[in-house]
Amino acid sequence: xxxxxxxxxxxxxxxxxxxxxxxxxxxxxxxxxxxxxxxxxxxxxxxxxxxxxxxxxxxxxxxxxxxxxxxxxxxxxxxxxxxxxxxxxxxxxxxxxxxx
Amino acid sequence: xxxxxxxxxxxxxxxxxxxxxxxxxxxxxxxxxxxxxxxxxxxxxxxxxxxxxxxxxxxxxxxxxxxxxxxxxxxxxxxxxxxxxxxxxxxxxxxxxxxxxxxxxxxxxxxxxxxxxxxxxxxxxxxxxxxxxxxxxxxxxxxxxxxxxxxxxxxxxxxxxxxxxxxxxxxxxxxxxxxxxxxxxxxxxxxxxxxxxxxxxxxxxxxxxxxxxxxxxxxxxxxxxxxxxxxxxxxxxxxxxxxxxx
Numbered sequence: 001x002x003x004x005x006x007x008x009x010x011x012x013x014x015x016x017x018x019x020x021x022x023x024x025x026x027x028x029x030x031x032x033x034x035x036x037x038x039x040x041x042x043x044x045x046x047x048x049x050x051x052x053x054x055x056x057x058x059x060x061x062x063x064x065x066x067x068x069x070x071x072x073x074x075x076x077x078x079x080x081x082x083x084x085x086x087x088x089x090x091x092x093x094x095x096x097x098x099x100x
Numbered sequence: 101x102x103x104x105x106x107x108x109x110x111x112x113x114x115x116x117x118x119x120x121x122x123x124x125x126x127x128x129x130x131x132x133x134x135x136x137x138x139x140x141x142x143x144x145x146x147x148x149x150x151x152x153x154x155x156x157x158x159x160x161x162x163x164x165x166x167x168x169x170x171x172x173x174x175x176x177x178x179x180x181x182x183x184x185x186x187x188x189x190x191x192x193x194x195x196x197x198x199x200x201x202x203x204x205x206x207x208x209x210x211x212x213x214x215x216x217x218x219x220x221x222x223x224x225x226x227x228x229x230x231x232x233x234x235x236x237x238x239x240x241x242x243x244x245x246x247x248x249x250x251x252x253x254x255x256x257x258x259x260x261x262x263x264x265x266x267x268x269x270x271x272x273x274x275x276x277x278x279x280x281x282x283x284x285x286x287x288x289x290x291x292x293x294x295x296x297x298x299x300x301x302x303x304x305x306x307x308x309x310x311x312x313x314x315x316x317x318x319x320x321x322x323x324x325x326x327x328x329x330x331x332x333x334x335x336x337x338x339x340x341x342x343x344x345x346x
Contacts, residue, residue, distance in 0.1 A: 067260040072337055075250060078181075079330060082246045085179075086327055089239035092231070093316060099232050100225045 146214035155211060158221045162205045165230040169198045172238045179242045181249040186241050189304050194238065197228050229308035236316045237303040240323060244299035247326045251293045254333050258286060261340055268344050278343040285336035292329035295322045 146154040176182065176190045204220050211217045228234065261282055269275045299319045306315065 067257045067264060067337070067341070069341060071257070072334060072341065075253060075334055078246065078250055079327075079334065081180075082243065082250065082327060082330075085239065085243045085246060086323065088175075089236065089243055089320065089323070092235045092239050093320065095231070099311060099313070100229065 146217060151214060151217070154214070155208065155217055158208050158217060158224070159205075161221070162201060162208060162224060165201050165224065165228070166198070166205065168230055168235060169194055169201065172235060173198070175242065176238060179246070181246040182242060183245055183300075186245055186300055186304060190238055190241055193234060193304075197230060197234050200228055201230070227308060229311050232311050233306055233308050233315075237306050240303040240316065240319050241300045243323045244296050244303065244319075244326075247292060247296045247323060247330060248300070250330050251289055251296065251326070254285075254289045254330070254337070255293070257337065258282075258289070261285070261337070264344055265340070273344070275343070278340045281336040281339040281343070285333050285340070288329045288333035288336065292326040292333065295329065296326040299323055 173191070173194050176187060176194060179187070182190070201224065204224055208217065208220050211220060265275050265278050265282060268278070299322050303316075303319055
């Protein structure tokens with residue numbers, strides 16, 4: 001019986017620990033306000049991005065909108081994709097077979 | 101796209117080589133007044149003896165265009181930052197072009213005279229301008245909408261960045277570097293937005309009949325300029341972030 005009680009306490013402690021971890025902590029001292037950017041590379045409107053303005057880019061826009069490294073990484077990734085599109089445009093213009 | 105480019109290069113070689121004289125003349129966008137009158141006997145490479153070769157050439161050219169259009173349709177459907185209206189417009193353009201080229205794909209194998217073949221080859225080029233108009237207008241619209249989206253997101257960060265700088269300043273931090281970077285950031289974002297502002301609308305307004313050499317130079321210059329501005333803006337933002345966190 002004592003063993004069962006110990007197990008129950010351990011389970012409770014573990015659950016509490018998991019809950020605390022899930023709530024997140026730390027980085028409160030950061031000068032830069034952090035928000036809750038979605039996973040990098042995701043698309044779609046920001047869902048519940050809270051304190052930041054919704055992305056004005058409309059449907060299909062990337063979701064992260066806080067001023068933090070993750071947002072900038074996401075924008076960098078989009079700039080990389082943009083560079084590819086621009087290269088595609090250049091290729092198409094250069095291979096336009098004259099006027100056809 | 102690699103295969104499409106390969107096709108185009110191959111087609112270009114053909115145009116420049118084997119059948120340069122006849123279909124290439126039809127492909128050349130000379131005004132209609134300069135095009136030979138169908139039925140006249142002056143088709144140097146489309147004669148009774150070369151007709152089947154010329155016909156195969158035109159069929160290959162049509163096939164290449166079908167491949168390019170399929171790929172454009174795929175890219176337009178998948179482009180994440182195309183606005184809904186621009187996507188619809190582009191899909192309409194590509195779909196209409198696919199229909200027209202598809203009709204020629206059906207018709208050309210049944211052509212029996214050089215005049216018919218000439219007419220169809222000319223239609224393939226002049227009526228649809230797959231390479232010279234449809235592909236560039238699709239590319240440039242995708243690029244422009246992507247840039248507009250990125251510029252809008254960066255502009256959306258401006259209040260937050262200013263707030264972060266102010267908070268750091270109030271906390272006694274030297275924010276002169278961050279503020280200078282922010283000033284440049286706002287300039288770059290504004291410049292990008294201005295540069296790309298009318299590109300999509302301009303590109304989408306173009307029709308095959310509007311074709312003229314160099315018609316895309318302005319739009320291409322604008323999107324290239326906006327791209328550089330956006331890269332600078334992100335570099336500025338990283339500088340600010342580093343300064344405030346340092």
